[in-house]
Amino acid sequence: MSLNASEFRDIDPGERILMGPGPSDVPRRVLQAMSAPCIGHLDPAFLAIMDETQQLLRFVFQTENAMTIPVSGTGSAGMETCFVNLVEPGDEVLVCVHGVFGTRMCDIVTRLGGELIRVDGEWGRAVDPQQVRDAVKGRRPKVLAVVHAETSTGVCQPLDDLAAISKETGALFLVDTVTSLGGMNVALDKMGIDAVYSGTQKCLSCPPGLSPISFSEAAQKALDDRKGPVVSWYLDMSMVKDYWGGDRKYHHTAPINMIYALREALRIVAEEGLETRFTRHRSNHLALVAGVEAMGLAMLVPENERLPMLNTVRIPEGAADLKVRQTLLKEFGLEVGGGLGALAGKVWRVGLMGHASTRRNVFVFLSALETILKTQGVKVNAGALEAAAAAYDAA
Numbered sequence: 265m266s267l268n269a270s271e272f273r274d275i276d277p278g279e280r281i282l283m284g285p286g287p288s289d290v291p292r293r294v295l296q297a298m299s300a301p302c303i304g305h306l307d308p309a310f311l312a313i314m315d316e317t318q319q320l321l322r323f324v325f326q327t328e329n330a331m332t333i334p335v336s337g338t339g340s341a342g343m344e345t346c347f348v349n350l351v352e353p354g355d356e357v358l359v360c361v362h363g364v365f366g367t368r369m370c371d372i373v374t375r376l377g378g379e380l381i382r383v384d385g386e387w388g389r390a391v392d393p394q395q396v397r398d399a400v401k402g403r404r405p406k407v408l409a410v411v412h413a414e415t416s417t418g419v420c421q422p423l424d425d426l427a428a429i430s431k432e433t434g435a436l437f438l439v440d441t442v443t444s445l446g447g448m449n450v451a452l453d454k455m456g457i458d459a460v461y462s463g464t465q466k467c468l469s470c471p472p473g474l475s476p477i478s479f480s481e482a483a484q485k486a487l488d489d490r491k492g493p494v495v496s497w498y499l500d501m502s503m504v505k506d507y508w509g510g511d512r513k514y515h516h517t518a519p520i521n522m523i524y525a526l527r528e529a530l531r532i533v534a535e536e537g538l539e540t541r542f543t544r545h546r547s548n549h550l551a552l553v554a555g556v557e558a559m560g561l562a563m564l565v566p567e568n569e570r571l572p573m574l575n576t577v578r579i580p581e582g583a584a585d586l587k588v589r590q591t592l593l594k595e596f597g598l599e600v601g602g603g604l605g606a607l608a609g610k611v612w613r614v615g616l617m618g619h620a621s622t623r624r625n626v627f628v629f630l631s632a633l634e635t636i637l638k639t640q641g642v643k644v645n646a647g648a649l650e651a652a653a654a655a656y657d658a659a
């Protein structure tokens with residue numbers, strides 16, 4: 265086979281504003297950190313960077329958990345890691361499903377031979393804890409799992425009641441924080457979370473490729489007390505922790521430059537401060553909603569259950585879903601997401617994640633959307649930008 269290498273051009277996708285469900289815009293500092301020299305995975309300089317990354321992760325997760333490690337792989341690898349380490353064939357696992365990512369958890373539990381107890385909530389609403397209480401009556405599931413920020417629906421799941429039910433039934437509380445971490449409060453120790461995974465490309469504004477996980481002492485004990493070995497060799501945390509922990513025993517080669525990126529992204533979070541960051545996410549969200557509603561469009565999720573970093577906007581009558589999103593991308597360089605699963609064609613998913621959660625992006629999105637909808641002959645009310653500005657003033 266012959267190949268003319270000169271036909272392949274340099275990669276240059278151009279500038280975008282990433283306001284979809286992830287990835288989000290990556291700050292230049294993070295990209296620059298990635299371009300530092302790739303050194304050996306057992307080089308003392310790299311080992312120090314690993315330690316610092318773990319220290320920063322514990323800060324962002326608000327935990328003392330020793331086992332706090334970025335798994336090599338995206339958020340889904342983190343999801344798989346949590347279940348594969350904690351679930352053995354025959355173990356009962358309760359999964360709350362109120363969107364796409366809950367269904368993915370169920371798939372993994374079933375593949376592992378777990379006894380799935382599935383609690384289905386309405387897509388676009390938080391799961392009612394009473395349903396979970398009813399489902400655990402007379403049972404003792406080993407794990408109770410839920411998605412904190414359902415990126416497919418824009419719903420924020422309150423965790424207090426579910427943490428209490430986990431505690432009462434002796435289940436490990438497993439939470440997906442892929443989209444919530446770095447954008448809203450995720451305090452593992454205070455909230456009673458035993459196993460957690462996240463992703464880098466949502467509110468941490470780092471490229472995709474790593475999944476931070478953390479196990480409480482109870483989760484670690486469950487791993488130590490397993491009857492059989494973890495069925496995934498690569499994701500077996502009893503081995504991975506020996507590399508990230510004291511022994512530095514080779515397991516797999518850490519994705520060196522991705523770890524640089526994560527360390528820098530976490531450093532940026534720490535510099536901003538968690539509270540300041542959460543407030544920024546919330547105020548940009550409120551302004552975006554004010555603008556969208558002033559236009560006459562409606563949000564999918566009731567006000568008190570909305571996520572600050574992912575806004576699901578109902579597609580108005582007469583608007584062509586795909587055409588609107590294509591025009592946003594082509595003419596404004598702005599990416600938003602379409603609906604997933606049952607919500608396909610019904611909503612747009614507008615992210616305000618991490619570095620992309622800015623006043624500028626709120627105004628660019630509102631004015632671009634208004635312009636496009638008008639071109640498509642959709643009736644929109646005037647005053648979206650004024651409403652957004654007023655929301656900032658009120659905050």
Ligand SMILES: *Cc1c(COP(=O)(O)O)cnc(C)c1O
Binds near residue numbers: 365411413414442
């Ligand atoms: C994005 C996302 C995932 C999956 O992460 P990938 O990085 O795409 O593998 C899992 N859960 C939630 C809630 C997500 O938003």
